[in-house]
Amino acid sequence: MRKEDYKIKVLVTGGAGYIGSHMVRMLIEHKNSVVVLDDLSTGFQKSVLGANIVIGSLCDKEFLDSVFAANEFDVVMHFAGASLVSESVINPAKYYSNNLIGTINLLNALNKFEISNLVFSSSASVFGIPNYLPIDERHVQAPINPYGRSKSIIESILNDYSIAYGIRSVSLRYFNAAGASLDGKIGELHDPETHLIPLVLQAAKHDQEFIIFGDDYDTADGTCIRDYIHVLDICDAHLLSANYLISGGETCSYNLGNGNGYSTKQIVKVAEAVVRKKIKINIGPRRHGDPPVLISNSNKIKNDLAWVPKFFNIEDIINHAWAWEINSRF
Numbered sequence: 001m002r003k004e005d006y007k008i009k010v011l012v013t014g015g016a017g018y019i020g021s022h023m024v025r026m027l028i029e030h031k032n033s034v035v036v037l038d039d040l041s042t043g044f045q046k047s048v049l050g051a052n053i054v055i056g057s058l059c060d061k062e063f064l065d066s067v068f069a070a071n072e073f074d075v076v077m078h079f080a081g082a083s084l085v086s087e088s089v090i091n092p093a094k095y096y097s098n099n100l101i102g103t104i105n106l107l108n109a110l111n112k113f114e115i116s117n118l119v120f121s122s123s124a125s126v127f128g129i130p131n132y133l134p135i136d137e138r139h140v141q142a143p144i145n146p147y148g149r150s151k152s153i154i155e156s157i158l159n160d161y162s163i164a165y166g167i168r169s170v171s172l173r174y175f176n177a178a179g180a181s182l183d184g185k186i187g188e189l190h191d192p193e194t195h196l197i198p199l200v201l202q203a204a205k206h207d208q209e210f211i212i213f214g215d216d217y218d219t220a221d222g223t224c225i226r227d228y229i230h231v232l233d234i235c236d237a238h239l240l241s242a243n244y245l246i247s248g249g250e251t252c253s254y255n256l257g258n259g260n261g262y263s264t265k266q267i268v269k270v271a272e273a274v275v276r277k278k279i280k281i282n283i284g285p286r287r288h289g290d291p292p293v294l295i296s297n298s299n300k301i302k303n304d305l306a307w308v309p310k311f312f313n314i315e316d317i318i319n320h321a322w323a324w325e326i327n328s329r330f
């Protein structure tokens with residue numbers, strides 16, 4: 001394909017990670033030109049299918065300048081960051097330097113190279129313990145750990161850069177990303193894994209016990225309730241956000257979830273149906289900083305950008321994750 005045949009030119013930071021690698025594939029399927037920037041701290045080069053990857057860190061300003069000097073971009077999709085909540089509590093320095101300084105370096109490069117469109121991976125963790133449910137964009141931000149705080153501060157910085165330098169952005173606050181590519185070639189891969197669905201499925205696959213972190217929450221069955229959103233629906237929201245920005249859209253933030261809450265015990269039940277066997281469970285202590293219930297109200301992005309989740313059925317989400325676990329996990 002000739003260069004001029006591409007639709008848009010996209011820099012994907014963190015494109016070797018779980019969500020970023022699905023984004024890269026979707027962008028390429030839609031005939032966009034993609035460059036991945038990743039330091040491979042938690043990502044995997046083999047997850048990057050069909051795109052150029054430049055390996056280096058957002059914390060390295062000279063490296064960043066060299067990437068922007070060598071390429072033209074219409075939009076930057078910024079997934080790169082450290083995202084382990086518990087690690088952020090014991091090592092906040094890592095989260096503030098990697099997530100905050102890395103993002104500020106990226107924004108300064110955008111300013112220098114006159115790129116004005118950025119889609120940012122924010123998180124439900126900006127809200128902390130919710131005052132009401134489902135959580136809409138008007139809900140106060142009161143993060144309860146350095147990871148969530150880093151995301152919340154970045155959102156404020158994005159607003160300031162928008163006003164001062166005209167870098168417009170969409171912050172997408174994902175709730176719990178889950179699922180995998182439909183062909184099972186790429187899927188969720190974190191080390192250590194802290195997310196519920198891959199942990200339950202790995203317990204099933206290896207006939208191990210799955211530990212539930214607390215069953216004494218104020219919920220119907222005592223376990224935490226979360227809103228699971230398919231990784232491909234997150235990618236769709238990014239494409240819509242990129243088009244919105246390219247056509248002149250203003251800086252804004254959207255909550256991104258399905259609006260359905262599932263308890264940990266309900267997820268185990270659905271997973272048992274998908275894998276067709278009983279999963280051994282045990283009850284452990286609560287994990288520090290886990291809100292009892294997180295459910296998104298995503299009406300704003302549905303109304304503004306016509307985002308429609310395609311894979312909202314929890315069985316489909318777990319089925320896709322299971323296909324990745326059993327067939328293709330590398």
Ligand SMILES: NC(=O)c1ccc[n+]([C@@H]2O[C@H](COP(=O)([O-])OP(=O)(O)OC[C@H]3O[C@@H](n4cnc5c(N)ncnc54)[C@H](O)[C@@H]3O)[C@@H](O)[C@H]2O)c1
Nearest residue numbers: 014017018019039040041042043057058080081083121177
């Ligand atoms: N997975 C979720 O449920 C979820 C929920 C809300 C928000 N998010 C956010 O979405 C983004 C992607 O999440 P993920 O689950 O795909 O994480 P991931 O760890 O799989 O991917 C992050 C990628 O960023 C790269 N990276 C990290 N720091 C970097 C740096 N300084 N320079 C260059 N590359 C760097 C890593 O190597 C990795 O490939 C993160 O910002 C995360 O905070 C994820």
